[in-house]
Amino acid sequence: MATVELTFSALPAHVRTARLVATAIARRTGVAEAILDEVRLAVGEACSRAVEAHRLHCPGEPVRIELRDDAGRFEVTVTDAAPSEDVTPQVLEANGSLMPEIDNLGIAVIAGLADDVEVLPGPKGMRIRMSWPASPNGVAAL
Amino acid sequence: MDLKLDHHSEDNLTIVDVEGEIDVYTAPRLRELLIDLVNKGNFHLLVNMEKVDFLDSTGLGVLVGGLKRVRAHDGSLELVCTQERILKIFRITGLTKVFGIYASVEEAKEAHGRDK
Numbered sequence: 066m067a068t069v070e071l072t073f074s075a076l077p078a079h080v081r082t083a084r085l086v087a088t089a090i091a092r093r094t095g096v097a098e099a100i101l102d103e104v105r106l107a108v109g110e111a112c113s114r115a116v117e118a119h120r121l122h123c124p125g126e127p128v129r130i131e132l133r134d135d136a137g138r139f140e141v142t143v144t145d146a147a148p149s150e151d152v153t154p155q156v157l158e159a160n161g162s163l164m165p166e167i168d169n170l171g172i173a174v175i176a177g178l179a180d181d182v183e184v185l186p187g188p189k190g191m192r193i194r195m196s197w198p199a200s201p202n203g204v205a206a207l
Numbered sequence: 208m209d210l211k212l213d214h215h216s217e218d219n220l221t222i223v224d225v226e227g228e229i230d231v232y233t234a235p236r237l238r239e240l241l242i243d244l245v246n247k248g249n250f251h252l253l254v255n256m257e258k259v260d261f262l263d264s265t266g267l268g269v270l271v272g273g274l275k276r277v278r279a280h281d282g283s284l285e286l287v288c289t290q291e292r293i294l295k296i297f298r299i300t301g302l303t304k305v306f307g308i309y310a311s312v313e314e315a316k317e318a319h320g321r322d323k
Contacts, residue, residue, distance in 0.1 A: 077230070077231040077232035078232050080230060080231050080232060081228065081230060081232060084230075084261075102292045105261070106261070106263060106292075106296065109230060109231075109261075109263050110263055110264055113230065113231040113263060113264070113265055116231060117231065170264040170267060170268065170300060171263070171264040171265075173264075173299070173300060174263070174264050174296060174299055174300060177299035177300075178299070
């Protein structure tokens with residue numbers, strides 16, 4: 066098991082950096098090229114949500130992201146320190162009308178993208194864990 | 208890549224050309240442009256996303272916000288997009304049923320002309 070950990074200040078500009086790091090490590094871990102866009106988007110969504118939550122509740126606290134190569138899976142965990150309540154992924158109604166709230170759209174997108182997702186809200190912060198299949202031998206298998 | 212924004216008007220339609228990444232960092236600039244256009248009386252917007260490399264839910268929120276604003280003036284906000292990776296996020300969220308999505312600016316202009 067190899068793990069990369071990254072903490073960054075809760076600034077929108079750093080979300081792109083987190084996306085780039087996650088994509089690079091996913092590629093090295095052996096995630097298929099066809100899935101890399103999904104990894105990039107899902108990690109970006111989780112980090113964006115965390116940054117917005119920190120800016121509201123604890124702007125001085127860093128956001129934490131762990132990227133793990135675990136037995137043929139590439140696992141990403143994004144952890145924030147902002148209090149959160151239960152989150153239900155929402156999808157916009159398909160009847161042409163707009164739902165008034167799209168706050169959880171990011172979670173809905175993650176749920177639609179990641180192969181395996183776990184969202185753990187709590188009073189001390191939210192943890193979003195997601196994973197995708199990867200080559201057991203990482204980039205060497207390519 | 209940063210976000211590049213440009214716009215021009217053709218007849219009753221304002222075409223907004225977007226290039227680069229629309230995310231939590233850059234989306235506010237697109238939001239400001241859409242609000243500015245609506246405030247100046249441009250109620251029929253066509254957002255050309257053919258050169259967009261990345262779009263997340265923050266960007267979707269900005270587009271939905273723009274749509275709500277133009278609809279308040281009986282206007283329209285439609286999109287040009289053929290990139291599968293961008294279309295995928297619209298499908299996941301059900302927004303393909305909310306936005307008119309066209310394969311080219313010309314196709315959108317033809318449809319807009321028919322609807323006028």
